Amino acid sequence: MSGVYQLDIIETVAELKELLAIQKTAIAKERVQLLYLLKTRHSQTISQAAEMIGRNRVTVHKWIQQYKTGGIEGLLKRKSSPGRPRTIPNWAEKALDKRLQEPFGFNGYQEIVEWLEQSLGINSCYKTVHKLVYYRLESSPKVPRPKSFEQSKTKVEAFKKTLHTT
Structure with a gap:
């Protein structure tokens, strides 16, 4: 069947619920929610999951690739911009x-x-x-x-x- 995902989610449903509850940012909640939807089979396809979350299908595919390569830590890792260096260094x-x-x-x-x-x-x-x-x-x-x-x-x-x- 076309569009059916091939993803093995290591975390259990209970662990995903706990992770969902402790997330501070909306983006992290959406990402854990994606895993929860796929693990509990509330959504059969990635397009369906993307529609339920309110994100584009391509974005959800990127999240799944992050999960495949880095696990839950890779999925929830926040990017930080380097910013301008301080004029007065730490020392x-x-x-x-x-x-x-x-x-x-x-x-x-x-x-x-x-x-x-x-x-x-x-x-x-x-x-x-x-x-x-x-x-x-x-x-x-x-x-x-x-x-x-x-x-x-x-x-x-x-x-x-x-x-x-x-």
Whole structure:
């Protein structure tokens, strides 16, 4: 009979039901649903399964080829685009994070830009450094608050002890 698939689905119906329940994306659910329809014989042909899922027959054939070559992992593998490389590499990001953990950091983001250029040889703009430090590293340039020279250390320690913190 023309159009009848020749596919041995290794997973059981129960396993496919479990896989279907734990899928997070719609595409992954559709792919597992295809296997479920074919395994339970709800659809006899690939064209019928494609119509039930709402996908083109060629797309369903591609999914079946992915399943044949890579199994369920190959079918559910997500493609990721490489994207543009970061202007500040991971090793420099770690060095900057370590430097930001020190008690006296930087006076501002522009000083961080200059430090990156002088010590690590990385050219970057202010906006990039701000986004990296503030959002990604969740830190900030450490600027010590001004202290009075007349301030008594014993009074400061006494205040800290009597300060009510909850």
